[in-house]
Amino acid sequence: MNSSPVPELSQFAEDVLDGLSSTPKHLSSKYFYDDEGSRLFQEIMRLPEYYPTRAEYRIFTERTDDICDAFTAGIGSIDLIELGAGDGTKTAVLIERFLEKGTDFTYSPIDISREANDALTARFREKFPGLRINPHTGDYFEVLGSLKNGSERRKVLMFLGSNIGNFQRDHAVGFFRELRGVMNPDDRLFIGFDMQKDPRVIVNAYDDPQGVTAAFNLNLLRRINRELGGDFELERFSHYAQYRPIECAARSFLISREKQTVTINALNRSFEFEQWEAIFMEISQKYTRAMIEELSSESGFEIETEFFDEENFYTDSLWRPV
């Protein structure tokens, strides 16, 4: 392994360097979403095993009026801001209803994936000609600051798809506190949480027999090869997912099938992998009602309303700042 200094690394390169130099090795799931990653995630959402999207979509379609009313209660107009909007399929249900009701609102989708954001914007402009849409492509952590000096209207920040489950607990609290810092007392935060359930249901959602989730994880190695000049050979790694019911957390890994050395030109570095060594890719935290309550109070919020699906697989929780 050589370690000559590397000038001017991109954030992606720095994070890969940090992750592959650590013990255990890890990569950040926020880099999953290049063009191919966004496409594969669309495929994951259509898998029979991947219940979270269907459960949340059911909440949005069955409780549309209740959700719209909760967003606008006591207030005429809102700015709907979606963090990590993806394809916006669930949000489209609310937008359609707000437009039907003649609600005065704007919609700002924020996504790190240009492909996802461009596709969503084009689709929404076509589908909803009257919609005022202000897309932002970038990391939501960077966009947070600009939210503070937005309009005087109520901001409703949406964080759907159980995205929060990809954060370790301390990180989740830090993130909610940052959001709290840019919110006015009248603003609201609407978060999708995947609930604890039969461990077999959960683990199947992250380990589909069709191999789409495996391809989604392996695609990050392909991205490193393409963008950072890496020489990962994808067939020398395999995807592994597990669920730990005590911690209520699913984790996914890429396992090095053999002892090998991988070189990444942009980092001017090589990395040694032992046979069966794991790269930690992603946590998908599941929640109990008590965990959600604790998260909200620790972050400076209280739960205003909660919407569950019929099976209690999933909840969308509306928080107000305290």
Ligand SMILES: C[S@@+](CC[C@H](N)C(=O)[O-])C[C@H]1O[C@@H](n2cnc3c(N)ncnc32)[C@H](O)[C@@H]1O
């Ligand atoms: C799991 S998908 C969920 C998409 C959508 N919210 C849904 O519920 O279907 C996560 C989305 O968040 C985006 N994303 C991940 N990390 C991000 C970050 N740090 N900043 C902005 N967007 C991010 C990804 O590009 C992807 O579209």
